[in-house]
Amino acid sequence: MIVYDKNLLDNLTLVEEANSLEAAGFISKEQKVFIKKELPAFKRQSNILVRIGFFLLGAFLYLSICGVIALMGFTTNEHSFSEICCYLFAIVGFAGAEFLAQQKYYEHGLDDAFILGALLNVGVAIAITTEGYEIQVAIFVAVASFFMYRRYLHLLSLLVFCLAASAVLFYGMFELGSIGEMILPFAAMLISAGFYFFTKRILNNLKESYYCKGLLLANTFCLVLFYLSCNYLVVRELSIDFLGSEVRPGEDIPFSFFFYAFTFIVPVLYLIQALKTKDRIMLWISFLAIGFSIYTIRYYYSVLPIEVALTLGGLVLFALAYFSIRKLKDNEAGLTFKPDRINNSYAILNAEALIVASAFGMKPEAKAPDSPMNYGGGGFSGGGSEGTF
C-alpha cells in the first residue's frame, strides 16, 4: 500500500537518529554529514518554515491548475460543469500527490498542498452532490484521508481522518434520535478509550518504525477526545447548540455531577500517569487539560475578578515551578530538572522572545494629544495584556 521505497523510510529514521545524536553531542558533525551522504534519502524539508513556504507555493500551483480547468469548463458547459468541477479538482490533487510521491517527495510541503487539497475537494464535491448531508461527507472524507495516510504516510491526513471519524460518530449518534443524543458523550468517551488502548497495543507490538508517528498521533487524539467528550463546558454548550435544550438558572444539565467530576479528575490522572510512565506527550496534554478545566469553571462561575485571578495565578504558578525546580535540581537519573541531551523540548523556549514582544511590546502613543485616555506611550495600560488570557 505504501508508495515509497521501504529502505528510504528506514534510512529516514536512521538520519533522524543521527541528527538527534549529533545535537546531543554523542557523534561529531563530520560523522553526521557522512551518515547523511551514505544513506540515500527523500526530497524532504525538515525546516518547518521552508515546508510552510513550499506548502503555500504548492497551493498556488494547485489553484492555478484548477483555474485553467475551470476556464475551459465554464466556456464549454456552465451548468453541468459546476456539478462536477470539484471531482475534477480532487482528481488533480490525487494525480499531483501520486506524481510527487513517485518523484520521492516526502514531507516536503508541495506534497502536503496536493494531498490536503484533494481531501478538501472530495469533501466539497460530496457536499455538493448530497446537498450538504453531513454524515456522508464525513464518511467519504474519512475514507479518502485514511487512504492518503496508508499510501503516502501523510500525518496531516491521519489527523483529518481522526477528525472525520469523530464527525461520523457524532452525526451517527444524531441519526439514532433522542437516545443517541442522550448517550453521545458516554459513547464518545468509551469509544475513544477503546481506541486508545487499541492503538497503544499496536504501538507496543509494532515492527515497522515508519508507522510509529502515525500511531502516536492517533493515540494522542484519543486522549484529547476522551477528555473533551465529557468535559462539562463541551457537553453543556453542545447540548444547547444542537439539542436546543435550555439551561435555566438554578437548573443544570443531567448527570452534571458526573461531568464536573470528570472535568477535574481526568487531567490529574493524565498528569500522574504521564509522570509515572515518562510520557511527554501525555504530560503536555495534561497541562492543556488542566488549563481548560480552569477555563471551564471560570466560564460559568466568576470566582474572582479577572485581574486578581491573573495575579494570584501567576504567583501560584511561580511558587509551583520554583519548588519543583528546587526539588528536582540535583536528580541525576529519572525525573530531573537537568536538561536531557537527547529528547528536549527547547523549541518552545525559543519562542519566548516572540511571545513577550507580542504581549508586552510597546506601541506608539496615540496621535491625538488632547485625548483624556492618552497614556503617553508606555503602552502598558494592559492594552497588550487584556483579553490575551
Added chain:
Amino acid sequence: MNKFDDQATKALLERNLITENQYEEITSYRNLNIFSLNAELKLFLYLSVLLFTSGIGVLIYNNIDSIGHIAILSLLLIVIVVCFYFCFKNSKGFQKQETAFEHPVLEYLVLAANILTCVFIGYLQFQYEAFGTHYGLATLIPTVVSFFCAYYFDNKSVLAIAITGLAAYVGLSVTPQDLLNNSRFYSGQSLGYSAVMLGGLLILWTIYSSKIQLKTHFKIIYLTFALHIISIASINNLIYYYYGIWIVFAFILAGSSFYFYKVSHQMKAMSLYVFMIIYAYIGLNIFLFRLCEAVDFSDFWQLLILILPVYFIGSIIMFIKLIKTFNKEIAA
C-alpha cells in the same frame, strides 16, 4: 518511542556508521532513563511572569480611581525593588559575551521587574504627567531601562521589548501581531522612510557590535526585527503608492534582500533566509503586476490564467534550487 530509537542506534552501529564506543556511551546514557522537565518548568516560570504582570497591569487600569495612587505606586515600587535586588545580587556583573544566571528563576525575575518598571512609568505619566507633554520621553525611558537590563543581565525577551520600545519612539508599532495584521502604521510615506531608517540603524548597530564583540548572540534578534520592518514597510509602500515613489521602495527592497541574502549565509540562519526570499518574491510579483497594468492586458486575461501554472512551476523549481544551495553552503 524509546524502542525505535534504540533500534535505530543499533542499525547505525551495524552499518558501521558509529563506533562501538559511541554506541556504548549512548546506551548507557539512555539507561539512566532521564525524563527532564527543564523546558516545561521554565515555561511555567515564564507563564507565571506573564500572568502576574498582566494581572497587575489590569488591576491598576481598572482601579485607577479607587485605590490611592500613592498606595499603588509604592506597592509597585517595592515589588520592582525586590526583584531588582535579587537580580543584581546574583548577577555576575556586565559581561561582553553570553552569560546566564546560576539559578534559572532569576532570568524570569528580570523580565518581571522590567515589565513592572514599564507599567510604573506608564502609570506615573498617566496620573501625574511626570514628563509633561513630552510623550516621547515616557516611551524612551522604559526603552532605555529595557536596553540596560537586556545587556546587563543578558536577556533576550527584554531585548525584544526594548526594540519595540525604540520603534514606538520613532512612531512605529512593531509587535508581531501588528506586523502581521495591520499595516496602517507603515503606509504613510514619512513613516515608511522612518521604518527603513530604523531598520538600517539596527543593522548598523549589529555591524558595530560584532566589531567590538559585544553580545554577538543578540545579532539574530536585531536582524530579524530589521528584516521584517524594512521589508513590510517597503512592500506596503509598493502597494499603496503610485506615480514614482514605489520605485524608490522597490530599490530599497531589492537592496535589503541582497544584504539579508549575504548575512543569512554568514549567520547560517534559515529563518532570515526564508523570510528574505518570501518578501523578495512578494515584491517581485507586485513589480510584475505593475508592469502588466502598464501594458494593459485586459483583453488577454485568459491567456494569463493559462500561463499561471507554468509560472508557479518555474517559481517552485527556482525555490527548490535556492534552498538546496543554501543547505549545501551552511553544511560546508
